[in-house]
Amino acid sequence: MELPFEKTKREVLVKKEAETDAGFGREPNSRTVEQLIQYGIVNLNKPSGPTSHQVTDYVKKILNVNKAGHSGTLALVN
Amino acid sequence: MTGVLPIALDKATRIVQVLLSAGKEYVCLMHVHKEVTANEIKTAFEKFKGKIKQIPPKKSAVKRQERDREVYYIEIIEMDGQDVLFRIGCQAGTYIRKICHDLGRELEVGAHMQQLIRTKAGPFSDKNMISLHDLKDAYEFYKGGKEEEIRKVIKPFENAVEHLPKIWVFDGAVDPLCHGSDLYVPGVSKLNNNINKDDPVAVLTLKNELISVGRTEMTTEEILKNQKGIAVNRNKVFMERGTYGKK
Numbered sequence: 590m591e592l593p594f595e596k597t598k599r600e601v602l603v604k605k606e607a608e609t610d611a612g613f614g615r616e617p618n619s620r621t622v623e624q625l626i627q628y629g630i631v632n633l634n635k636p637s638g639p640t641s642h643q644v645t646d647y648v649k650k651i652l653n654v655n656k657a658g659h660s661g662t663l664a665l666v667n
Numbered sequence: 668m669t670g671v672l673p674i675a676l677d678k679a680t681r682i683v684q685v686l687l688s689a690g691k692e693y694v695c696l697m698h699v700h701k702e703v704t705a706n707e708i709k710t711a712f713e714k715f716k717g718k719i720k721q722i723p724p725k726k727s728a729v730k731r732q733e734r735d736r737e738v739y740y741i742e743i744i745e746m747d748g749q750d751v752l753f754r755i756g757c758q759a760g761t762y763i764r765k766i767c768h769d770l771g772r773e774l775e776v777g778a779h780m781q782q783l784i785r786t787k788a789g790p791f792s793d794k795n796m797i798s799l800h801d802l803k804d805a806y807e808f809y810k811g812g813k814e815e816e817i818r819k820v821i822k823p824f825e826n827a828v829e830h831l832p833k834i835w836v837f838d839g840a841v842d843p844l845c846h847g848s849d850l851y852v853p854g855v856s857k858l859n860n861n862i863n864k865d866d867p868v869a870v871l872t873l874k875n876e877l878i879s880v881g882r883t884e885m886t887t888e889e890i891l892k893n894q895k896g897i898a899v900n901r902n903k904v905f906m907e908r909g910t911y912g913k914k
Contacts, residue, residue: 590692590739590742590754590756592691592692592739592789592830593690594689594790594830595830597861599833599861600859601857601858602857602860602887602891603856603857604856604858604891605837605855607837607856607873608873609872609873613838613872613910613911614841614906614910615874616875616876617823617825617874617875617876618823620823622814625818626676626677626817626821627678627679628676628677628678628823628824628905629676629677629822630674630675630679630682630821630822630824630826630827631674631676631797631802631820631821631822632791632792632795633671633673633674633796633799634668634670634671634793634797635669635670635671635672636669636798636799637668644674645674648674648676648799648802651799651802651803651806654677656676657674657675657676657677658674658680659672659674659675659683660672660673660675660683660686660687660788
């Protein structure tokens with residue numbers, strides 16, 4: 590079973606080919622771990638006790654970052 | 668465990684906004700209040716495929732007024748007496764508790780949601796989730812000088828825009844974007860097909876780094892054909908100024 594975007598095949602069309610200067614930026618997979626954490630995302634399996642907000646706080650503490658955000662609260666489950 | 672909860676870190680925090688409006692998938696355990704036949708349940712489920720109307724539940728963050736939602740797929744995984752386990756793929760903002768309630772009304776015996784696990788949030792799925800423990804262990808390893816684990820559990824935030832169409836820009840167009848400029852057509856190097864006007868779009872460097880998420884002012888064809896004009900505006904910028912600045 591697939592969500593609509595999973596079924597969409599996207600082609601890449603070139604308007605004008607160009608090189609990129611290695612002196613600027615960095616490919617996402619070659620970031621340092623520090624950079625990876627600064628611009629990272631964690632796909633967490635949410636434990637059922639704490640709220641999403643609390644879980645986000647745990648993540649902040651574990652990784653020692655000032656900011657983090659989650660993608661919306663799961664529906665309330667008793 | 669209640670399933671997929673993507674958490675974005677530090678400078679990537681605001682990227683979760685693009686996941687709010689992305690499609691979701693859940694596995695839900697529903698309890699039907701009186702015995703009904705498997706056939707009756709199957710027939711009721713058929714009515715919840717495609718476009719449905721929903722009034723958000725009382726305990727919800729949005730205005731309680733009927734709205735259209737799309738159910739992309741809904742399938743029964745297992746039935747055991749009055750318990751029905753099912754999988755549902757749906758538009759963002761679809762209330763599953765409400766679907767259970769409405770299924771119960773359709774069956775004329777009542778039903779409620781007993782348990783809910785999210786299995787997809789846009790491009791993130793239960794196939795590659797990690798636990799808080801995994802994260803803690805990986806960070807300890809990293810502090811001890813081993814990077815392998817942390818690179819497995821933390822992903823570049825570009826993963827969060829996998830479901831969006833993309834536009835790649837020249838090096839020279841990056842810094843103006845970081846300073847809040849719109850993206851003009853001459854800055855575009857490559858782009859996906861089938862982009863419509865007003866679509867959310869991810870703007871990337873030629874190294875595949877995410878610069879911003881914006882809205883298109885032109886279709887794919889127009890961007891390819893035109894020599895000037897605004898291609899993308901309403902940009903939410905993530906890349907830091909100067910990343911592609913003067914050396």
